[in-house]
Amino acid sequence: MENTLTKKASESRTLMTQLIFPHDTNHYDTMFGGKLMEYMDKVAAIAAMRHARMRVVTASTDSLDFLKPIRIGDAIEVEAFVTWTHRSSMEIYVSVTTENLYSGARDVTVTAFFTFVALDEQSKPCPVPSVQPESELEQQLYATAPERYAQRKKRKQDRLGN
Template sequence: MEENLPASISRTIQTKLVLPPDTNHLGTIFGGTILSYIDEIAAITAMKHSKEVVVTASIDTVNFLSSAKVGDILHLEGVVISTGRTSMEVYVKVECQNLKSRKKTVTTTAILTMVAVDLNGKPTPVNGVIPESEEEKALFQHAQARKERRLKINELSKECGL
């Protein structure tokens, strides 16, 4: 197992075009389509960090801040922001760019937990991460609080029989 890795090792960027089948009757992109894109980039990001296959353990937060319309360009960026023994938190930011004006707007942010698994589907250890940007450092500082919140939610779900 290697030492802690810089966050930039995992940084992943994708670009998508919003097409008519991706949109609802208002001409804005379906939230489910955005979630699919987010899950895909989070998986790729976590695989780049861990060099292992990963599964999605949770989608902790998704903030839909604004919408994207047909013809807009989506820029998705993912980066590993913290790690556990076998898990990685991935931050994903989605920006929408209007083709004509070139104006960019953040449409969605999300934090997902991905778990590295071996060929038998068993969790496998991952390297730690070294945050580099100010945004990564701020997200890294609050990782323990997010983990504690996830554990409380899991406990409550079990108590409620979910």
């Protein structure tokens, strides 16, 4: 049975703020990429669960672009929301913004798309609500999502040799 419910993208919006300490950084005094990816995956998972209201698993991560370094003492905001859905999958846009707490300067430092799949009690993929974009960014990401979905699907088929 298909789920015909539609939810606003803003209903899944999730925000996490962290202060970057020396133990979060590498020998260049910039944040470990893997640590940041962990934060991004967690925030994306919460956004996916808020949208689907069920268990979810990470299916893929793509377009993970590190635009600027994150340094000790920076505050980061990791923000995520569901941009588009297919039958049981959800595309989540995640962005990371740094803030210098002394000057107030803010920069987008990382962006990525995560794909999550909703699971039922038997760990089988199950339908999720569709997305209603509202803001200009949400509308832009929604409009371009089918192309990203097709690229992911082709990439997966190419890797599986199908």
